[in-house]
Amino acid sequence: MSIEGIIVATLIVGVTGLIIGLLLGLAGEKFKVEVDEKELQIRDLLPGNNCGGCGFAGCDALAKAIAAGEAPTNACPVAGAEQAKLISDVMGVENEEKEKQVAFVKCAGTCDKTNVKYNYYGIADCKKVALIPGKGDKTCSYGCMGYGSCIKACSFDAIHVVNGIAVVDKEKCVACGKCIKECPNNLIEFVPYKSEYRVRCNSKDKGKEVKLACKAGCIGCMICVKNCEDDAISVVDNIAHIDYNKCTNCGKCAEKCPVKVIV
Numbered sequence: 001m002s003i004e005g006i007i008v009a010t011l012i013v014g015v016t017g018l019i020i021g022l023l024l025g026l027a028g029e030k031f032k033v034e035v036d037e038k039e040l041q042i043r044d045l046l047p048g049n050n051c052g053g054c055g056f057a058g059c060d061a062l063a064k065a066i067a068a069g070e071a072p073t074n075a076c077p078v079a080g081a082e083q084a085k086l087i088s089d090v091m092g093v094e095n096e097e098k099e100k101q102v103a104f105v106k107c108a109g110t111c112d113k114t115n116v117k118y119n120y121y122g123i124a125d126c127k128k129v130a131l132i133p134g135k136g137d138k139t140c141s142y143g144c145m146g147y148g149s150c151i152k153a154c155s156f157d158a159i160h161v162v163n164g165i166a167v168v169d170k171e172k173c174v175a176c177g178k179c180i181k182e183c184p185n186n187l188i189e190f191v192p193y194k195s196e197y198r199v200r201c202n203s204k205d206k207g208k209e210v211k212l213a214c215k216a217g218c219i220g221c222m223i224c225v226k227n228c229e230d231d232a233i234s235v236v237d238n239i240a241h242i243d244y245n246k247c248t249n250c251g252k253c254a255e256k257c258p259v260k261v262i263v
Contacts (some may be wrong), residue, residue, distance in 0.1 A: 039067035041090045045083050046076055051155055053077040053176030066091065074098050077175040100193040102170040103159070103179050107144040107187055108200035108216035108261055111164040115139040115213055125149055130184035139213035142203040144187055150179035196249040197242065201261045204237045218261045224253035 043063035050058035054075045056065055065071035066087065073091055074084035081097060088095035120129065120137040126149035129136045136145040144165040151159055151166070158172035159179055168179075170193060180188045187202050199218060203210050207219030220238035232246035233253050240253070240262065254262040 036064075036067045038090055039063050042066050042087050045079070045086050045090070047078045047083075049078050049155060049176075051078060051174075051176040051178060053174070053178065072096065077101075077177070101175040101190040102173040102193050103168045103175065103177075103188050104191045104198055105144060105159075105166045105168060105188050106198075106200060106202040107165050108263070109138065109140055109143040109165060109214045110162075110216070113215040114143065114164070127182070127184050135185070140203055140205075140210075140217065142185060142187075142205070143201075143214065143217075145185070149182045149184075150188065153178040153182040192244050195242075195244050195247065197247065197251060197254050197262055199240045199242060199262050201239055204239060206238055210238075216259060216261055219259060221258060223256050223258060224262060227252045227256045 040063075043060060046059040046063055048059050052058065054062045054071070054077065056062040056071070056075075059076075062071060062075060066073055066075065069091075073088040073093060074081075074096055076083070079087070081100075084098070085095045116137050117134065117139050118137050120132075122129070124147045126145045126147045129145050129147055135141040136147075138145065144161075146161050146164045146166070148161050148166070151161065155176070155178070156172050156174055157169075158174070159166055159168050161167070166179075166183075166188075168188075175190055177190070180186075180190070185202065191198055200216070201210075201218035203213070203217050205213070205217075207221065210217035210219050218239050220235050220240070222235055224233050224240050225235055229250070229252070230246050230248055232243045232248070234241055234243070240257075242253075242262075254260075
């Protein structure tokens with residue numbers, strides 16, 4: 001190939017590249033998506049678990065919502081108080097401290113305390129077992145079935161089945177709420193991390209039926225109510241309920257409970 005041919009080819013390639021570059025630059029300007037700098041900063045402060053505990057599809061969606069003022073700066077249950085404060089600083093708003101919550105399983109029906117009506121052999125999944133008449137092999141149909149659907153739902157290794165019932169490790173729990181949504185018996189609820197006394201029962205049966213099913217069930221005797229000086233405990237649907245806004249952790253309810261279901 002002659003020198004002239006090489007020069008012409010080089011010029012053609014160069015001009016073509018220049019034209020393509022200009023076209024790409026114009027297209028980029030025309031179709032570029034504006035990105036909120038605050039949104040990017042907030043996303044960097046979120047943990048990236050994408051657990052959905054905040055109520056949004058994931059950390060990207062939450063960051064966008066916070067930046068737009070559509071979600072509070074402490075909406076992420078995993079991030080913690082320190083990260084929430086940093087997010088508040090990014091948004092230029094006052095940080096609202098939120099009391100730490102943890103999941104709690106309202107059942108004390110361990111293998112040695114609950115009665116069994118038959119032997120179950122099948123898929124170890126609470127939602128599937130819940131479709132069987134009687135909801136599993138335990139006599140109490142309100143309690144923990146112990147097949148571990150909540151364990152599969154937890155991304156933080158914070159819940160395990162111990163002696164037939166699910167137990168939450170409150171040091172690992174981040175209150176994402178996945179276990180609550182997974183439990184077919186609605187056994188799991190959020191309680192304050194600092195709460196010292198909790199009712200480990202979910203049965204709505206009356207005392208006689210409860211005793212026939214489990215040695216550790218609430219019999220609705222009202223003794224806890226009579227001994228609470230702070231009006232922090234009540235019995236509704238035959239089960240004791242603690243109002244954590246009133247509870248002072250005095251322990252009198254647990255001390256007087258005849259079945260020791262308040263722990």
